[in-house]
Amino acid sequence: MNSLSRRRFLKITGFSIGAAAAATSLNGVVKGANKIQDKTGQLPKGIQKIPTTCDICFWQCGAIAYLRDGKLWKIEGNPDDPLSNGRLCPRGTGGIGTVPDTDRLRAPIIRKGERGNEKWVEVTWGEALDYVAAKMKKIKTEYGPESMAMFSHGIGGTFLKHMVKAYGSKNIAAPSFAQCRGPRDVGFELTFGDIVGSPERVDIKNSKCLVLIGSHLGENMHNTQVQEYAHAIENGMTSIVVDPRFSVAAGKAKHYLPIKPGTDTALLLAWMHVIVKEGLYDKEYVTKHGFGFEQFKAHVNQYTPEWAYPITGIEPEQIRESAREMAKHAPATIIHPGRHTTWYGNDTQRLRSVALLNALLGSWGRKGGYYYQTKLDIPAYPYPEYPHSEKSAADNPDGKYPFASSTLSTGLRDATISGNPYPIKGWMVYATNLMQSLPNRDETLKAIQNLDLLVVVDVVGSEIAGYADVVLPESVYLERFDDLNTPMFKEPFVTFRQKVVDSPSDQKPNYWIAKKLGEKLGLKKYFPWNDIEDYLRTRAESAGLDYDELKRTGVAKGVKVPINEEEGAEQVFYTPSGKIEFYSSQLAEAGFDPIPTFEAPDEAPAGYFRLLYGRAPVHTFSKTQSNKLLREQMPENELWVNVNVANRVGLKNGDYIKLKNQDGTISNKIKVKATERIRPEVVYMVHGFGQRSKMMKSTYMKGASDSYLLSKYNTDPLMGGTGLGNNFVTFEWEV
Amino acid sequence: MARFGMVIDTKKCVGCQDCVIACKTENDVPDGCSRDWIVTETNGKFPNLNMEIRTERCNHCDNPPCVSCCPTGASHVHDVGNVVLVTHEKCIGCKACHEACPYDARFVNPAGYADKCTFCIHRTEKGEETACQAVCPTHCIYFGDLDDPNSEVSILLNSRKNHKLIPEAGTKPRIFYLT
Numbered sequence: 001m002n003s004l005s006r007r008r009f010l011k012i013t014g015f016s017i018g019a020a021a022a023a024t025s026l027n028g029v030v031k032g033a034n035k036i037q038d039k040t041g042q043l044p045k046g047i048q049k050i051p052t053t054c055d056i057c058f059w060q061c062g063a064i065a066y067l068r069d070g071k072l073w074k075i076e077g078n079p080d081d082p083l084s085n086g087r088l089c090p091r092g093t094g095g096i097g098t099v100p101d102t103d104r105l106r107a108p109i110i111r112k113g114e115r116g117n118e119k120w121v122e123v124t125w126g127e128a129l130d131y132v133a134a135k136m137k138k139i140k141t142e143y144g145p146e147s148m149a150m151f152s153h154g155i156g157g158t159f160l161k162h163m164v165k166a167y168g169s170k171n172i173a174a175p176s177f178a179q180c181r182g183p184r185d186v187g188f189e190l191t192f193g194d195i196v197g198s199p200e201r202v203d204i205k206n207s208k209c210l211v212l213i214g215s216h217l218g219e220n221m222h223n224t225q226v227q228e229y230a231h232a233i234e235n236g237m238t239s240i241v242v243d244p245r246f247s248v249a250a251g252k253a254k255h256y257l258p259i260k261p262g263t264d265t266a267l268l269l270a271w272m273h274v275i276v277k278e279g280l281y282d283k284e285y286v287t288k289h290g291f292g293f294e295q296f297k298a299h300v301n302q303y304t305p306e307w308a309y310p311i312t313g314i315e316p317e318q319i320r321e322s323a324r325e326m327a328k329h330a331p332a333t334i335i336h337p338g339r340h341t342t343w344y345g346n347d348t349q350r351l352r353s354v355a356l357l358n359a360l361l362g363s364w365g366r367k368g369g370y371y372y373q374t375k376l377d378i379p380a381y382p383y384p385e386y387p388h389s390e391k392s393a394a395d396n397p398d399g400k401y402p403f404a405s406s407t408l409s410t411g412l413r414d415a416t417i418s419g420n421p422y423p424i425k426g427w428m429v430y431a432t433n434l435m436q437s438l439p440n441r442d443e444t445l446k447a448i449q450n451l452d453l454l455v456v457v458d459v460v461g462s463e464i465a466g467y468a469d470v471v472l473p474e475s476v477y478l479e480r481f482d483d484l485n486t487p488m489f490k491e492p493f494v495t496f497r498q499k500v501v502d503s504p505s506d507q508k509p510n511y512w513i514a515k516k517l518g519e520k521l522g523l524k525k526y527f528p529w530n531d532i533e534d535y536l537r538t539r540a541e542s543a544g545l546d547y548d549e550l551k552r553t554g555v556a557k558g559v560k561v562p563i564n565e566e567e568g569a570e571q572v573f574y575t576p577s578g579k580i581e582f583y584s585s586q587l588a589e590a591g592f593d594p595i596p597t598f599e600a601p602d603e604a605p606a607g608y609f610r611l612l613y614g615r616a617p618v619h620t621f622s623k624t625q626s627n628k629l630l631r632e633q634m635p636e637n638e639l640w641v642n643v644n645v646a647n648r649v650g651l652k653n654g655d656y657i658k659l660k661n662q663d664g665t666i667s668n669k670i671k672v673k674a675t676e677r678i679r680p681e682v683v684y685m686v687h688g689f690g691q692r693s694k695m696m697k698s699t700y701m702k703g704a705s706d707s708y709l710l711s712k713y714n715t716d717p718l719m720g721g722t723g724l725g726n727n728f729v730t731f732e733w734e735v
Numbered sequence: 736m737a738r739f740g741m742v743i744d745t746k747k748c749v750g751c752q753d754c755v756i757a758c759k760t761e762n763d764v765p766d767g768c769s770r771d772w773i774v775t776e777t778n779g780k781f782p783n784l785n786m787e788i789r790t791e792r793c794n795h796c797d798n799p800p801c802v803s804c805c806p807t808g809a810s811h812v813h814d815v816g817n818v819v820l821v822t823h824e825k826c827i828g829c830k831a832c833h834e835a836c837p838y839d840a841r842f843v844n845p846a847g848y849a850d851k852c853t854f855c856i857h858r859t860e861k862g863e864e865t866a867c868q869a870v871c872p873t874h875c876i877y878f879g880d881l882d883d884p885n886s887e888v889s890i891l892l893n894s895r896k897n898h899k900l901i902p903e904a905g906t907k908p909r910i911f912y913l914t
Contacts, residue, residue: 234747246784251777617751
């Protein structure tokens, strides 16, 4: 039994993950202290404050929405919320622009004519849900309930996922595993026996040295982390940034390592070589908690900085100096795990190297390193049991990817195309634009052609909605309640999302859609609550919380527990050896390298540049571009090109150019940013632009889409993640 | 009497534009217009680069050319904090102040008057933070009385290296950038 299964077992049986110390008492729940009033206790005339939870991204910050004369005015962080600390990120601050977004879906629509031609008939909710229910019943009768799959992103998918499980399918996936966090969570779990989680369990606030590898904190606005990062900078934290692009974080780093893309594992191995060779590792910690260290030590002996130099382009002395720097501050040194980690197809081993370097420095479970997460334990709603299915999930037949610990979105797509291990005939897609979130658009289109039903629930007419049979318009987060949000974090707490304003047209909240559709499918017993507040009150009160108080304050906190060794937490590793696995027997048994090795990335064809992509602070994926407040700050993306390359090929700042990838796919035109801030053999763009749905009038064809150029993906043999960094582009001059 | 000024720590600023958006919602700044903005200045050759990221706005100068050039007295120095403000009703939209301002801090509000940062006077005169300061996830914006030696801004200016924008224009700007 591998550690992943063990962890799943622990999760099912209700143990807290991580350490025994993370178990949280429910007895001493501290009520939110914020009184939602100004200093004098009075609000100005016409002003109302309503606490809620932001949903502009997955971070889920506690917020306070302001109404002025009954109309939405602004939104701020809730000072009682441990994630926002009273300050939202730019997307959160601009979140009020989601309500008047002119590209919002206004009423349910059903396709007329071919899929993807975007010709629609507006229907009533009754007609739309009858249509979906009839198709779902047909799929169940003809193929079985497992042939209905769901793709979902975010907490808003909770009730629809529940409905699909009650219907009888476990084929529910989020692209956030196989296209994003998967390799990181699996790499860390193989090493420490636990995942990194979200929010990442990094104590940047108390860190003395932060190492970012391709992670561009400050451009990705993971709110709490950016706050802690700035706080730590003020306190003198040093940082080491490894990136082919001179990121914002690179501009603040003591050591900037302009690495050749795809060679990070070579650098990591060389760093570990230096730290072991020079005896800079935490010997007591490694002796006490490590498993297989002697084999590891012998293995990394070969990876000298001189070996890594021609591979990475980083001078041996710079490798040594940066290794010494991180050792100097250990254990308050964090080699950050990043978040979007599906890069080259061997990513789990890269992230295992990241985990092992942290292990050498003793940062796991230590102040200023990785902390033991805790969570407010609120019991699930007492639903009846879901129906039992004989069939296992369709995404990973025969355990092809033995360490996949979540459902693979691309695996469900494969099953839809091939009909193996059994046909998938229906997709429900909630709040994830699969045309941009999955690589290789042609495969997504091929899968869609095999479907009897494609239903999309979203707030705007995203590109995947353009291919749907039925599109159901959802209320945005400021117009709805959602399930209670209880993240794993430094302290246990819950935040509450509630309706601030009415939806402007015929949009409905996800829970309403799920309940109504469930009832039409004969699943009434799975929706015993009358309205959402019944449901929320039941859950809150089952945990001993005062529901009305939670609604009034937006946040309730549990009792803090020790989260690191310094505070008295016990180190616990849910690995097969019960220790930190420098050598992984379960990897060896499954035929993989038990200690990471370096595998070179694919080479660019002559005349091509490697395509890299990332985040901007004002947008979330392809979800926010139609929000006027955010669009105004960044209406299109730019193509970063090294200034010398631009001069050589005759491109200048502000020119528009198309890109062609190695498979002949041609992008929209994109504005050139000729800059010193990038290596010459790569180009870079922010993800989420170049949208091609005609329903997205404000963003249609603005900028280029990296996703459309990511036709090639290298699949991680451990866990099925899709490495996207082996795509190459050349300039396609406009004719 | 107080002399309001701002100190911005460029070591902490990540250029996320939160200050820009918060200003827009707080002050109902019209579409397409901004009272503050981000500047990223990069020097050197890859990979040996230096970068400064700044949030910029009206400098509320001690010697404000926008006030001295205003034909109607709309642009004026407010009695609280010496903040430079525009009386909308008096402004005729002649743009003389736009020409005079070395920082390009002003725009014409669609309603017809010169518009710019007010140091959130509706908040700061009650002792509250400016909207940009209150929202900043990096806490890189400090605000206070430059004439008070014990204010946070004065202490920062006395203890950290800093610079002003276009000092040679002689306007005596009151926004300082820590480096």
